[in-house]
Amino acid sequence: MAKILTKNLNLWYGTFQALINVNMAVQEKRITAIIGPSGCGKSTLLRVFNRMNDLIEGVRTKGKVEIDNQNILEGDFSELVQLRKKVGMVFQRPNPFPLSIYENIIFGLKVHHLAKKEEFDRIVERALESVLLWDDLKDKLHSNALRLSLEQRQRLCIARAIAVAPDIVLMDEPCSALDPQSTARIEELMRELKKDYTIIIVTHNMQQAARVSDDTGFMLLGELVEFDNTDKIFTRPQDKRTEDYITGRYG
Amino acid sequence: MKLRKIIEFIIEKLIFLCGVASILFVILIFAFLLKEGISFFKEVSFGKFIGGRYWYPISEPPQFGILPLILGSLLVTLGAIIVSVPLSIAAAFYISEVAPIKMKDILKAGIEMLAAIPSVVLGFIGMVTLVPWIKKAFHLPTGLTAFSGSIMLGLMAMPTIISISEDAINAVPKSYKEGALALGATRWQAMYRVVIHAAMPGIIAATMLGIGRVIGETMAVMMITGNAAVIPHTFLQPVRTLTATIAAEMGETVHGSMHYYSLFAIGIILFVITFIINFTADIFLHRNRK
Numbered sequence: 001m002a003k004i005l006t007k008n009l010n011l012w013y014g015t016f017q018a019l020i021n022v023n024m025a026v027q028e029k030r031i032t033a034i035i036g037p038s039g040c041g042k043s044t045l046l047r048v049f050n051r052m053n054d055l056i057e058g059v060r061t062k063g064k065v066e067i068d069n070q071n072i073l074e075g076d077f078s079e080l081v082q083l084r085k086k087v088g089m090v091f092q093r094p095n096p097f098p099l100s101i102y103e104n105i106i107f108g109l110k111v112h113h114l115a116k117k118e119e120f121d122r123i124v125e126r127a128l129e130s131v132l133l134w135d136d137l138k139d140k141l142h143s144n145a146l147r148l149s150l151e152q153r154q155r156l157c158i159a160r161a162i163a164v165a166p167d168i169v170l171m172d173e174p175c176s177a178l179d180p181q182s183t184a185r186i187e188e189l190m191r192e193l194k195k196d197y198t199i200i201i202v203t204h205n206m207q208q209a210a211r212v213s214d215d216t217g218f219m220l221l222g223e224l225v226e227f228d229n230t231d232k233i234f235t236r237p238q239d240k241r242t243e244d245y246i247t248g249r250y251g
Numbered sequence: 252m253k254l255r256k257i258i259e260f261i262i263e264k265l266i267f268l269c270g271v272a273s274i275l276f277v278i279l280i281f282a283f284l285l286k287e288g289i290s291f292f293k294e295v296s297f298g299k300f301i302g303g304r305y306w307y308p309i310s311e312p313p314q315f316g317i318l319p320l321i322l323g324s325l326l327v328t329l330g331a332i333i334v335s336v337p338l339s340i341a342a343a344f345y346i347s348e349v350a351p352i353k354m355k356d357i358l359k360a361g362i363e364m365l366a367a368i369p370s371v372v373l374g375f376i377g378m379v380t381l382v383p384w385i386k387k388a389f390h391l392p393t394g395l396t397a398f399s400g401s402i403m404l405g406l407m408a409m410p411t412i413i414s415i416s417e418d419a420i421n422a423v424p425k426s427y428k429e430g431a432l433a434l435g436a437t438r439w440q441a442m443y444r445v446v447i448h449a450a451m452p453g454i455i456a457a458t459m460l461g462i463g464r465v466i467g468e469t470m471a472v473m474m475i476t477g478n479a480a481v482i483p484h485t486f487l488q489p490v491r492t493l494t495a496t497i498a499a500e501m502g503e504t505v506h507g508s509m510h511y512y513s514l515f516a517i518g519i520i521l522f523v524i525t526f527i528i529n530f531t532a533d534i535f536l537h538r539n540r541k
Contacts, residue, residue, distance in 0.1 A: 052433060084435035091433075095426035098449045107444065108434040157430070164434065 002066075003028040003168065003198045004049060009063035011044060013056065018044045020222040022063075026215070031190060031199045033213035033230065035206055037245070040219040042202045046170050048073075049200065050087040051080055067168070085112055088161030092173040094153035096145035096160070101128075101137055104145045104156060108164035127159040131189060151182035158189070162197065169193065171201040175208065187212045206246055210234050218242045281522060288519045291315075291512035300516060306480040306491075308500070308510040315513045317520070319482045323397070323490035324466060326483050327476060330401025331408055331465045336458055338405075339412035343454075346413070347420040348442060359414075366410035374471030377403040382475055389487055395477030398486040403471050408461035415460060419453020420446060452535045459532035463525050469494040493521050 002025035011019035018041045026032045034042040047053045048065055051072065064071050072083050085108070096104050105124045109115045115123060124141065128134040133155050137148075145156055154174060161169055171190075175183040190199060190212050203209055209216050210230060217227040218241075226233060226242045237243045292300070295315050303316015346358050377399060386394030423446050431441035447454070469492075477489025478499065497514050504510045 050433060052429070055429070055432065081435045081437065084433060089433040091426060091430065093426060095424070095430040097427055097430065097445045099445070107431070107436075111431075111434060111436045111440050111444070160430075160434065 001028075002026060003068065004200075005064075005066040006048075007064040007066070009045075009048065009065060010061070011041075011048065011053070012060045014058045018222050019048070022224045024217060024224055024227050026198065026200060028198050029194055029196070030214040031194050031201060031212055032215045032217065033209035034200065034202045034217045034219060035204065035209045035245075036219035038204060041222040042204075042219050043172055045219065045224075046172055046200060046202045049168065049170055050084050050089055052089065054080070081112075085164050086166055087168045087170060088164065088166035089170045090154070090157050090161055090172065090174045093177050094150060094157050096148070096153050096156050098144065098146055100142045101145045101148075101156060102141040104160050105163045107160060112164060114164060123163055127163040130162060130193070131155040131159040133159065151178055151185065154178065154182075154186060155189070158186075158193075162193070166197065168198045168200065171199065173203055174201065175203075175205070183208070206234075218245060220245070284515055284518050284522060287512060288515035291509065291516045294509060295513075300513075301520075304482060306496070308504075308513060313509060315509070315516075317493070317496075317517060319480045320491055320493045320496050320517070321520070322482055323476070323480075324492040324494070326397045326486065326490055327400045327404060327472060327492055328462060328465045330397060330486055331404035332458070332462060334402055334405030335408045335412060335461060339409050339457075339461070340416055340454060342409070343413050343416035343420055343457075344442060344447075347417045348438070348446070362410045362413055365406070370407060370468060370470040371474070373403055373407060374474035377471065377475045385487075391487055393477060393489060395475055395489050396487050397476055397483055397490040400472050400476035400490070400492075401486065403475060404465045404468055407468060407471065408465050411464050412457045412461040415457035416450070416454045419450040419457065422453065423449040452538045456532040456535035459528050459535065463528045463532070466528065467494060467521070467525055469498045473498055493517050497521075 004024075004026035006022050006024045009019055009022040010017065022045060034045060036042045044053065048061065049067070049072070053059045053061070061073055063073075065073050067083075067087070072079075075083060097107065099107075102120075102124055105127050106120050109120065109123060125134060125138075128137060133152060136152070145153065148156060154177070158169070158174075175186050178186065187208065190201070193199060194214075201209075201213065213230045215228065216230040216233040218225045218233065218237075218239075220241055226237060226239045228238075233242065234246055237246060300315055300317060301321070302318055303314060304318050305314040305316045306319055307314040342358075342362075346355055350358060381399050381402060382394035384394070385391065385396060385399050427445050427449055428441050431445045432438070436444065472492050473495035476492065476495065478491045478495055479489040480491045480496070481488075483490045497517055500510070501514055504514065
């Protein structure tokens with residue numbers, strides 16, 4: 001059964017239509033990549049799943065987006081908060097808060113009143129362990145998160161997202177600010193994480209999609225042109241436009 | 252060709268002069284204050300001046316203790332901070348985070364207007380509205396109190412604090428707020444758990460500059476604080492500030508007398524206080540920029 005299902009999803013920024021009839025089914029505990037040239041709507045699509053587009057004025061959405069059979073587009077305020085707890089997000093530029101490492105991780109717990117103070121230490125340890133930061137950072141949990149390296153910051157952001165125990169983690173070009181070695185390590189981490197989480201990653205780096213993802217969707221000018229197993233997309237694309245893109249004829 | 256070079260040279264030097272003029276003026280002012288004030292300290296010790304409990308500059312023998320004046324200034328300033336800082340920070344948050352664009356413009360224009368009102372007008376309005384009200388509300392013999400001064404000065408400090416805090420809040424990267432919201436925080440939680448932390452150095456700097464404005468303010472304070480040079484014990488007592496003392500007595504003192512020099516000595520103290528405050532504000536502003 002599909003974890004996330006979009007049905008005839010359309011989205012407008014004012015009069016500009018950014019998503020056109022997107023139909024897609026994301027499977028549970030797999031990595032789904034969305035690829036496409038800049039401006040094709042892939043980030044917009046990603047931000048539909050935790051309704052970050054709500055922040056932008058003049059956005060209208062039509063159609064349905066179901067997560068575990070519930071239409072997320074209609075929820076009121078408290079459901080929105082619950083949605084964002086369930087659907088975590090990692091951004092393009094690592095954006096740890098200007099607080100201590102410890103405070104960064106328990107931020108979500110505090111906001112949702114998820115755990116008691118006594119449990120914080122354990123949750124912080126587990127979150128940092130799962131992003132392989134614990135050994136490096138266990139002695140400086142209370143120093144400022146902005147002192148970390150870029151890669152560590154991005155790992156911390158991932159730890160922060162999974163500390164509230166989400167189902168789904170959205171990643172918006174999570175490696176585009178990182179060097180190749182860091183990128184490889186974050187990709188390794190993503191493969192680890194997919195045992196527990198459903199991951200959707202937006203990337204304009206086709207090799208990355210080919211390396212880490214199980215399913216891939218190709219978007220162009222607001223349309224989801226093709227969506228299939230990653231192997232299939234990269235070896236036997238059905239659509240001419242997909243083929244042109246992955247063979248590097250444009251994009 | 253030669254003429255052009257000369258013109259270039261002259262303009263460069265002129266601009267340089269304009270550039271250093273402000274520093275030069277500050278140095279000159281301080282030098283003048285020092286020159287006039289220093290002869291006072293030959294007669295009265297610094298400790299006696301700062302720590303003396305009585306300000307009777309024209310009795311016989313005169314007593315030049317400015318402790319009541321310093322405490323008066325501090326009390327009024329403290330009150331003004333309590334009145335203005337929470338209000339101003341809340342207003343800055345409203346303007347930069349919550350208000351719709353139209354409201355933002357109206358509010359910003361309003362704040363500039365508030366900054367443009369001459370202090371004598373504010374003092375006058377305080378005298379005819381606030382002072383009688385305070386007298387009635389607290390059953391006091393007089394409404395000319397430190398509390399009245401604090402409220403009016405708080406109003407005067409608000410534009411400074413609001414506009415600089417608002418800049419600081421606007422300068423907080425949007426990604427912090429986005430990150431907080433994406434974790435399911437409400438707007439309010441994002442504001443007080445993340446944005447305010449990031450903007451804190453700027454907000455502190457704004458507060459310091461507001462304090463600088465309050466401590467140096469003269470006219471309004473002189474009109475509504477009652478000007479009694481006694482050590483205050485509550486907010487509901489008349490006080491006299493350092494600034495009001497200089498303004499009120501400078502016109503009546505004999506040029507070259509001890510009293511005359513003592514007023515310059517007060518000026519030095521004021522100068523040092525505001526210098527420290529501005530300097531602290533500057534440190535925080537720079538930290539914010541990094």
